Amino acid sequence: MRRILRSRLMVAGILVVLLMVGTLGAQTRREIQFPDILGYKTLKCDLHMHTVFSDGLVWPTVRVDEAWREGLDVISITDHIEYQPHKADVPTNHNRPYEIALARAKERGILLIRGTEITRDTPPGHFNALFLDDVNPLDTPDLLDCMAAAAKQGAFIFWNHPGWKPDRKGWFDIHTTLYEKKYMHGIEVVNGRSYYPEAHEWALEKNLTFMGTSDIHAPSMLEQSSPEKHRSMTLVFARGKTLAALKEALVAGRTLVWYEGQLIGRKEYLDAMFDAATTIADIDYSQDNTVRFRLTNHCDVALELERTGKLGPKSVSVPPHASTLIRAKVPAGSESHRFEYAVSNFLVAPAKGLPVSLEIPPQITIEIGVETEN
Amino acid sequence: MRRILRSRLMVAGILVVLLMVGTLGAQTRREIQFPDILGYKTLKCDLHMHTVFSDGLVWPTVRVDEAWREGLDVISITDHIEYQPHKADVPTNHNRPYEIALARAKERGILLIRGTEITRDTPPGHFNALFLDDVNPLDTPDLLDCMAAAAKQGAFIFWNHPGWKPDRKGWFDIHTTLYEKKYMHGIEVVNGRSYYPEAHEWALEKNLTFMGTSDIHAPSMLEQSSPEKHRSMTLVFARGKTLAALKEALVAGRTLVWYEGQLIGRKEYLDAMFDAATTIADIDYSQDNTVRFRLTNHCDVALELERTGKLGPKSVSVPPHASTLIRAKVPAGSESHRFEYAVSNFLVAPAKGLPVSLEIPPQITIEIGVETEN
Amino acid sequence: MRRILRSRLMVAGILVVLLMVGTLGAQTRREIQFPDILGYKTLKCDLHMHTVFSDGLVWPTVRVDEAWREGLDVISITDHIEYQPHKADVPTNHNRPYEIALARAKERGILLIRGTEITRDTPPGHFNALFLDDVNPLDTPDLLDCMAAAAKQGAFIFWNHPGWKPDRKGWFDIHTTLYEKKYMHGIEVVNGRSYYPEAHEWALEKNLTFMGTSDIHAPSMLEQSSPEKHRSMTLVFARGKTLAALKEALVAGRTLVWYEGQLIGRKEYLDAMFDAATTIADIDYSQDNTVRFRLTNHCDVALELERTGKLGPKSVSVPPHASTLIRAKVPAGSESHRFEYAVSNFLVAPAKGLPVSLEIPPQITIEIGVETEN
Amino acid sequence: MRRILRSRLMVAGILVVLLMVGTLGAQTRREIQFPDILGYKTLKCDLHMHTVFSDGLVWPTVRVDEAWREGLDVISITDHIEYQPHKADVPTNHNRPYEIALARAKERGILLIRGTEITRDTPPGHFNALFLDDVNPLDTPDLLDCMAAAAKQGAFIFWNHPGWKPDRKGWFDIHTTLYEKKYMHGIEVVNGRSYYPEAHEWALEKNLTFMGTSDIHAPSMLEQSSPEKHRSMTLVFARGKTLAALKEALVAGRTLVWYEGQLIGRKEYLDAMFDAATTIADIDYSQDNTVRFRLTNHCDVALELERTGKLGPKSVSVPPHASTLIRAKVPAGSESHRFEYAVSNFLVAPAKGLPVSLEIPPQITIEIGVETEN
CATH class of the missing domain: 3.20.20.140 (Metal-dependent hydrolases)
Structure with a gap:
């Protein structure tokens, strides 16, 4: 069903946005x-x-x-x-x-x-x-x-x-x-x-x-x-x-x-920045031997990850203020899973990305503190 | 002085940005x-x-x-x-x-x-x-x-x-x-x-x-x-x-x-959102009887403020993830200054903006915990 | 059906576009x-x-x-x-x-x-x-x-x-x-x-x-x-x-x-600019007593038309390098139809838009030189 | 000198632009x-x-x-x-x-x-x-x-x-x-x-x-x-x-x-497209043994030229609806100069760009029909 009155209200709404944009040049x-x-x-x-x-x-x-x-x-x-x-x-x-x-x-x-x-x-x-x-x-x-x-x-x-x-x-x-x-x-x-x-x-x-x-x-x-x-x-x-x-x-x-x-x-500042700028959420084990989680990037530089360990996709890219889903087969068992990557655009030396390890808690934890259901 | 080697490196840099953009469509x-x-x-x-x-x-x-x-x-x-x-x-x-x-x-x-x-x-x-x-x-x-x-x-x-x-x-x-x-x-x-x-x-x-x-x-x-x-x-x-x-x-x-x-x-949620989404920084009293501070907006909706009290400019606009400077004559003395505004695009009722009060500490506090100097 | 090889080729394609963009700043x-x-x-x-x-x-x-x-x-x-x-x-x-x-x-x-x-x-x-x-x-x-x-x-x-x-x-x-x-x-x-x-x-x-x-x-x-x-x-x-x-x-x-x-x-230059910057195409009489045509704008300024005559929609907007469809009831007969408008953003005097007349040939002409069919 | 009244008029101006943009989604x-x-x-x-x-x-x-x-x-x-x-x-x-x-x-x-x-x-x-x-x-x-x-x-x-x-x-x-x-x-x-x-x-x-x-x-x-x-x-x-x-x-x-x-x-259509989509202007011989001209691209695809002949810069890029200046040493004399390039993104065969020849009239012609002066 289509709404009839939209166009006039849309103009009003656009105005709000535009007043904002107009201000940008001057003072913001x-x-x-x-x-x-x-x-x-x-x-x-x-x-x-x-x-x-x-x-x-x-x-x-x-x-x-x-x-x-x-x-x-x-x-x-x-x-x-x-x-x-x-x-x-x-x-x-x-x-x-x-x-x-x-x-x-x-x-x-x-x-x-x-x-x-x-x-x-x-x-x-x-x-x-x-x-x-x-x-x-x-x-x-x-x-x-x-x-x-x-x-x-x-x-x-x-x-x-x-x-x-x-x-x-x-x-x-x-x-x-x-x-x-x-x-x-x-x-x-x-x-x-x-x-x-x-x-x-x-x-x-x-x-x-x-x-x-x-x-x-x-x-x-x-x-x-x-x-x-x-x-x-x-x-x-x-x-x-x-x-x-x-x-x-x-x-x-x-x-x-x-x-x-x-x-x-230096590695210590890159490390601290990566930690502060990322969150992991929506961990899900509902598919057999598979974990799926969402990696979110809260800073203005994209994250470009290349796998160095055994788990996870070969490369993962997370644009600024965006999220990417990571899905991977994991071994059965009650231990955490470590996804090891190099952040290829966080340079600790020429052509050498920052090593990071994304630690995902095991399934058992998730079943207790269930976060997502459908 | 101009750098000669820039263009080739620029292409490499652009590539990094673009790989990121390319990924957006697919998974991010x-x-x-x-x-x-x-x-x-x-x-x-x-x-x-x-x-x-x-x-x-x-x-x-x-x-x-x-x-x-x-x-x-x-x-x-x-x-x-x-x-x-x-x-x-x-x-x-x-x-x-x-x-x-x-x-x-x-x-x-x-x-x-x-x-x-x-x-x-x-x-x-x-x-x-x-x-x-x-x-x-x-x-x-x-x-x-x-x-x-x-x-x-x-x-x-x-x-x-x-x-x-x-x-x-x-x-x-x-x-x-x-x-x-x-x-x-x-x-x-x-x-x-x-x-x-x-x-x-x-x-x-x-x-x-x-x-x-x-x-x-x-x-x-x-x-x-x-x-x-x-x-x-x-x-x-x-x-x-x-x-x-x-x-x-x-x-x-x-x-x-x-x-x-x-x-x-409802007002209580608009209030909480305004508080969580804004910060005040760079408070400065270096000009006589004047305070200047920076209001920053950390959320995805612009802030459109209309003055309802006595202090501050008639209207203030702060786009998403941006800051605006507020500068105003203030009375002398050792008390805080309250800048009272209605946030005209945070509606508590039809055509009625959320009332907010930006409280700026007095000069004396600032002199002790000096934040900005030149 | 999805194509598998796309992503690698996409990057190559994006590269072409980006090299172009990169050049923009410097010389273009x-x-x-x-x-x-x-x-x-x-x-x-x-x-x-x-x-x-x-x-x-x-x-x-x-x-x-x-x-x-x-x-x-x-x-x-x-x-x-x-x-x-x-x-x-x-x-x-x-x-x-x-x-x-x-x-x-x-x-x-x-x-x-x-x-x-x-x-x-x-x-x-x-x-x-x-x-x-x-x-x-x-x-x-x-x-x-x-x-x-x-x-x-x-x-x-x-x-x-x-x-x-x-x-x-x-x-x-x-x-x-x-x-x-x-x-x-x-x-x-x-x-x-x-x-x-x-x-x-x-x-x-x-x-x-x-x-x-x-x-x-x-x-x-x-x-x-x-x-x-x-x-x-x-x-x-x-x-x-x-x-x-x-x-x-x-x-x-x-x-x-x-x-x-x-x-x-001056009106003479606004007139000449409107004529040179617009074309009419896809004239269609397939619905009873109705004509439909496409107005295209080839210049960098939008066209904002307000109806001054009897035929056509009340207002028509055509952004730069874009087209808008105009559809209107027209009287039966073998004469041309004149759509009379003021171009409200082509000012011949303060607050006075350029008068223009879009002349659409009658159905008979179209039947001979048929342009669109399905 | 700054103008005082600008901001209010700016909003009006922005409005015109936005009404246009607003229309885009719907009909244009x-x-x-x-x-x-x-x-x-x-x-x-x-x-x-x-x-x-x-x-x-x-x-x-x-x-x-x-x-x-x-x-x-x-x-x-x-x-x-x-x-x-x-x-x-x-x-x-x-x-x-x-x-x-x-x-x-x-x-x-x-x-x-x-x-x-x-x-x-x-x-x-x-x-x-x-x-x-x-x-x-x-x-x-x-x-x-x-x-x-x-x-x-x-x-x-x-x-x-x-x-x-x-x-x-x-x-x-x-x-x-x-x-x-x-x-x-x-x-x-x-x-x-x-x-x-x-x-x-x-x-x-x-x-x-x-x-x-x-x-x-x-x-x-x-x-x-x-x-x-x-x-x-x-x-x-x-x-x-x-x-x-x-x-x-x-x-x-x-x-x-x-x-x-x-x-x-096929080459014949790429040729015709290149010819129809480009113009050469602002030819200038005011520097010794040098010609300078402007290549303009009137179509929606960028032109990426790679030199195949003797004259001109190694590569030239012209984004859509943009121009690039080409400047080159040329031999003295009264003949036209041919700038020979391959348009690397107009493919006549895999990895083979369209050969084009930009013919620039000699200085003598320019002196008669002078186009640019300062």
Whole structure:
């Protein structure tokens, strides 16, 4: 039977939806959905970006507005000290991007870190120094002088896009020097749309903080449409949303990199994220020797599982905020069943997915606390 | 500085995203995001739908597959007993839709309720009877006989689309009879794209369970794209995902109706849903006599707030899984500030939004437990 | 019957699609689809926009890249002469935005017009002067001197956002002076998301060229997604894509304004656009006294028709690149049937839609040249 | 400068857009955009689909509504004669799907062909027979009898999914028999999400008509969103939209298959489609020894070009209704430049793209008929 009055009411309903959509552009922020883990707050951070004050193409306040809209909590504008292609029109002034953006950041509740990009030919390449009080002392010809000036201000320093120039990439003596002098605390494993397997290895070997950044120069084209559209960023697990807490977390290396449908970082944080972001429900043993359960993904990155053990389908994919059914023959008996997989897009090392084990309680438990019937 | 190697890596990244998207069609389910409330599980239910066995256009298993894909937990196929326009090709068999769909429902973990639509001219109109063991005894000419047969099986019965035929709508003696004989436990305040303000009033006055259904006849065209695209449904707050728990909750009236960007129902459940679905963060007093905070919406329905008190902007809109900043002049002093609003799309009565009060702690608290700095 | 091998091939297919999508961001341009009319080329023009050189937020080349991506053919960067809020960081230099953007415009094939915004308090308000050789001579305190300097360079001048300041809006003596001295050739009927009915009237009364512009300050967030997402612009009907041809067309008033799903302008161009953008097909008389035909819309703006005559449904809506069936009782006989409608979103005057007449040949013709059978 | 009044007008504007969108579901049809070629009308056809009358999951009228919405011109419902899994509930009646759907097809202007699927184990497999007057005579145990019965009615017959069962696929004697007896006129090179390279070869070798079909069983989930979302189909180049014209075109082999971003078929039709669907504009020689031009794609399938000659970039991608710039060094002189490419997704044979040559007139011509200046 069809209802006659629908169309008019539909228009009213659409209006409600649309008023909402209309508002999006102006004031709203799409929240990125990753759970807090290990008692820390999960801060979404992009700590490498440019403006017209070096070779970027936007005014500093634009970076704050973009961050708000896209769900970031923390940003740092890191214009180049040494590379100033707009100098003829925009005279060099290293502290201006921060000063201009600060009022807007306070208004929006975005935590803004004063930072800069130290720019040398490759090798050694480029470095970001964050948590500065004044960028100007870093404008010196000698790299070690510059790093010393940053260190004097207590800067957190990381190596940018280590694989940027493939013909000249590598870990050189100068990098060892910087590392040993405690002038290098982190490394970009991801920069924009690039992922660097060597940097991934170095981060693990040398215990450098995993960094992922957008290094954005043009306006960000992202709108609040979907989790699939996100910029490369660093998830930082901090005690709170303050400069001090953020710095403590970066120094302690509590980060993951979110890069094109992948999370990259230390196993302990990937583990905690997987646990916090998934649930198992609707366990059913009603078919002989078979268990069926629903795996739900509560975060913004898909889960791509490849079987490493004996139970379960060869591969399982669970999109963000979606569920997938897993059905498998299991041995008879009263023990739990372990479904062992590698999460191929949670990288614990280059091309190596996080090992996970989904433990499903045995049939007997289910019969007592029956959850589903028909 | 631009990165040279991006494009090839971008393709790889896109591939990851796409494998995920490709999987969606086949096996995945978009989860509807509403929190559990008051210690109950929030079940997403559509308890009115049709198949080729009456005047619908799909095979019964299609209803299960649609339910899975769209994030429903519970459905009832309720084909008409008396209206069988496909009879020449599909001979009448009232229990077949349930029987055919059951195996698929078990496979998918969808709770399937045996139900039917009792179909009389308006008035009295149509009614759904759920939790039946056998539909056939309800196929009798006299409505009261039919209702008695349903009641004998312990059915939960609700009045369908009470405003369907505007020229003949209303609460007639027959409705009083049904109500007094305990043959009517719920009422569709929403059916498909139609909302009935009179039914809304009757549900409140007579303590009938609020029902919202799709009454879908054609294939559901919804894909897993976005919260804005959802069918009308009933959120049931149950002790678990079992037939018994669902029936208990329906009889107790623990429901809300989700209808085109609105939630409709009793104040206590709307209240609990608003509380569970919102958070306040980033409270800031750094501007004189002004407080600024971020209101975040964690559920799939937008929040549309209209000011009813003295503080805050006239209206505030927060899309699903998004945040909006609220900034307002506040009186000096050490007391909390109450921002009083009506949530215009959380209906406690026709055209009456849920009253809410956002309580913001005073400045003194904030100075101690400082959360944001720059 | 289900096919087994599908999934692997599907991934391959998706890959093809995605490679395409991946390319979009980098180099491709979504073409706006409006037909050429009356023997002229339909150029998509946005002739009012800002950069960091006045109060805009992007570098001049960004405006070219946005124009390319969004399907524009012609732009003019029109930074304010008198309003320079970024002056402390970006010293005033009126010709720089054009000079910086020119190389990119040539590279992309975007026609770039040197222009500026003359900025006075309201009244008289703001004006754009286009086709300048040098902006500097316009930097004079007296408005008439400034206009004379623009006129001396052969500028095409239009009045910007005439309804911007509602409390001070209106046509004042100064506007009459400018108009009579031939210092005002066009008027913004649309600026960004604002439409000015009074300006619409003045454009008709005083034969001013209809202008619609974005007046964009922030980065453009539009991507190549859909016709519904477009900036306000002017369609100019020119002899070719050259500065001379564009200027000739603007002076001659051959324009339409595209604004949020509406076209606004002189009846002759709206008429020609409707004719070129629609086709009628599948005419069918197989039901008694009834004609049924399909109306197809080949352009990027929807058609919203309201019946003004006797035949046809009360309203008809045809989305971009879509068709709608029209079915109506018609008188018997051998004459054509005229379906008379107003196109409510093709505005010939404020709140007045373009009158159109859909002429459907009589049954006899159809019987001879039969097009559809079953 | 920001405009104050925008927000209210924006809502009005959004409303216009939304009314349009709201209408989409109910009555509108997204037009598939492929040009007519070689003087023929390009009909979009899906000639293989199922309903509840065999193993499909929808009522026959649903197939018409889906076809309308998705822009198809012609369909055939081809339920299995021999495979009737719903027989217990829907007694076998081979002509019913056509009879039930016909009235809706006439109403919508969809050309409906009476057809059926002849269903045998593999080999020989399944075949569709179209343009029947009565399906019942084909319900015979012997395949050659069945084929003879179809041929007697003048059926057009094609082999379905020849690669469906990989372990038993191949061209067997029975296929030679059918072919020689003129019982096989076409072959599915594409069925649903599967493409069969062997079938592609056989179509070329034996001059069989190229067929691509959805073989849809479930409801079609496609909405009118985008060209990327389309079902597999056959483009038929016919003299008109009539049964006779369609049959003539199928017998003559004037078809292309549209399959997941690819067109597959005979070179002459791919050639004509490429020519009709592309334009070259904005030719520019302003940089030394370099030509730059814009390649625009006016159809719903992307163009993926791979260089086979000496001029131009290695690969060029042009999404539907978009343009891409091509820039290349060219030899000095007064001759035209030929950019030779293979269109890798216009398949003239398995894994072999259509060769095309983009001819760009020399500089001298451009100087005379100058098109772009700045």
